[in-house]
Every structure is written in C-alpha cells, then in structure tokens.
Amino acid sequence: MIxxxxxxxxxxxxxxxxxxxxxxxxxxxxxxxEEVAEQKVKTAFLPxxxxxxxxxxxxxPNGAIAKFIEKKGEGIQHVAFRVENIEEVLAKLKAQGVRLxxxxxxxxxxxxxxxxxxxxxxxxxxxxxxxxx
Numbered sequence: 001m002i003x004x005x006x007x008x009x010x011x012x013x014x015x016x017x018x019x020x021x022x023x024x025x026x027x028x029x030x031x032x033x034e035e036v037a038e039q040k041v042k043t044a045f046l047p048x049x050x051x052x053x054x055x056x057x058x059x060x061p062n063g064a065i066a067k068f069i070e071k072k073g074e075g076i077q078h079v080a081f082r083v084e085n086i087e088e089v090l091a092k093l094k095a096q097g098v099r100l101x102x103x104x105x106x107x108x109x110x111x112x113x114x115x116x117x118x119x120x121x122x123x124x125x126x127x128x129x130x131x132x133x
Contacts, residue, residue, distance in 0.1 A: 001089055002081040006112075006130040007045065007052040011068045011077040015044045015057045018074075022046050022053065030055075034109050041065050043109040054080075054109070078116070080128035086113045089129055093117065105131070 012018040015033060022028045028046035035042045040063030044055040056077060058066035068077050083089045086105045094100060102115035113131040 001092070002083060004082050005051045006080040006082040006128075006132070007054045008076060009054045009056050009078040009080065009128070010075065011056050011058075011065050011072075012074050013057070013069060015042060015055050018055050019044060022055070028053065035059060036109050038106070039064070039108070045109070078126040078128050080114070080130045083129050083131055086115055086129050086131040090115055105129075 010018070019030055023030065023046075028048055030044045030046055033042060033044045037059075040058060040060035042057045042059055044057075046053040046055070056065045058064075058069070060066065065077065090100065090103060090105070094103060099118040099121040100115065101118050105113040105115045108114035108128075108130070110132070113133075115129045117127040117129070119126050
C-alpha cells in the first residue's frame, strides 16, 4: 500500500526565512516554490534522497497552515506517504472505518493527487497520501 515517505510538511511563517536555514545550514536546495490557491498555501520543496522536506507558508490568515502555526507554532505539520493508487487506498481505508478528511483525492503541489487522513484516526499525526504519476 505505502511505498515510501514522500515528504515531511513543515509549517513556517516565512518560506524565505526558513529557506535560509535549510539551504545554508542543512545544505538542501529549494527546487521550486509554488502557490496552491485551493489550499491557501505556498510551498517549497527541498529534495533529500528519495524524499523531500516541504515548507508550507500560509497565503491566508484563515488558512489551515496559519491556524496550525497559531495553535502549535512552526514545525512538522504532516507526513506524506507515497502510494501507487490513491483511490484504491482511500476505498480500503474507508472500508476499514478509518476517518478521512478527503474521501476523494484532490490536486496538490506539483500536480500530485493527495488526500489526508484525520489525525484522530492516526494517533495525532496528520497523514497525507500522495500519488505522483
């Protein structure tokens, strides 16, 4: 079902400020910055091996990332797992009674199909499923 960790999402107040740390201190490089208007977020991906770190900056004070930072501060917001067939995985999880935020995938950064599982079903961790074709 899951093939690997696709990325780890890190909520930040400013991608430009956080980017300095990740690039200058950690030696990673941002490969692109993209706004996902539907999710009220700007993202920056920093590849590392077969996975990536995704920096998430809210573009709206009422967006999910802004609310996360307000409640918990900057930091890890979600873990994304790569799957081959997201629709099949969602159907299987729903049949098992797993609480889903997204019953159908939506399009995320980089054109990936994504869907989130509810943290109450995953012992407090926001889990994203990610299919990249």
